[in-house]
Amino acid sequence: MLNEKTEIRLSKFMTKLLRHDPKAFGLVLDPTDGSCELKDMMRAIRSQPRWASITLQDVEQVVRNSDKQRFEITNGRIRARYGHSYEKIRYEPGIPPETLYHGTNRHAAPAILREGIRPMGRQYVHLSEGLQFATLAGSRRGELVILRVDTAKARSMGVTFYFAGNEVWLADEVPASCCAIDDGKGANKR
Template identity: 40%
Template sequence: MDALCAALGVSVGEVEDVVANGSKQRYELADGHIRARYGHSLPGHVEMPPADPPPVLFHGTGAGSVEAILRDGLHAGGRQWVHLSPSPETARAVGARHGRPVVLTVDARAAAADGAVFHRGNDDTWLTDDLAPRYLRRP
């Protein structure tokens, strides 16, 4: 934390404020260190407690990826987790980053019943491992 504050020219309090009040809740403080909650750049999974997902979640993607996703399922790719959204609006905003957005519906209830483990990343993000195509559909 000290090295980060020195490099950015900010106080510990300012960093703590960003962590506590950042719009996407991407960071957390632990033992005087700051880290990304999802651990994008670390090997293996960041420890997060499992959570019961809502019955339906959403995945936003670009139109060019839809057929492959519906055929092969969702995969974390370069991330540690598959990222899902609690609302179609949030998923649409995510999908818009990848071209013309398409929102897929995820049957989280069925996936969880079949053993998929979900984690609450923040208010706008649910995380899980790869999901088979049988849990996905176009709305």
């Protein structure tokens, strides 16, 4: 069993393998869902001297304990559910709940309220059904601000939403007119 510090380091390395630079480690990901054979990923991990003794149970621990449920293992394959930066993964369009949330910080919020939510170097905008994931994402870079996204309005403006799993939704971008600051009382502030 990995200790917490080692688990976090392995999670970051798996993120690099499955979301950002698979080719550098000899991995070929399926372009439809970003998955690869678990055994191939294990080989890539173990090829690094630091991770030579990693076991399947260690990888399963990382998948199970990931705070944002970034990874998924199904039928001998593993994938990152979202957050890819190397090639655009395709997702099936879906109809999200009426409200989704986006976590950001106090400095970025004014620009988002003027220009909308954009992927900013990622393939998609990340949104969540609940406040937990939005809070995790937004609290990394300063004072947290939660934005509410009116998905019905966004859909009427042509925005397509994609379900990435575990309460996470993706979109190419979200217009500013569909976003408002969530004050925690159900009221929106523009």
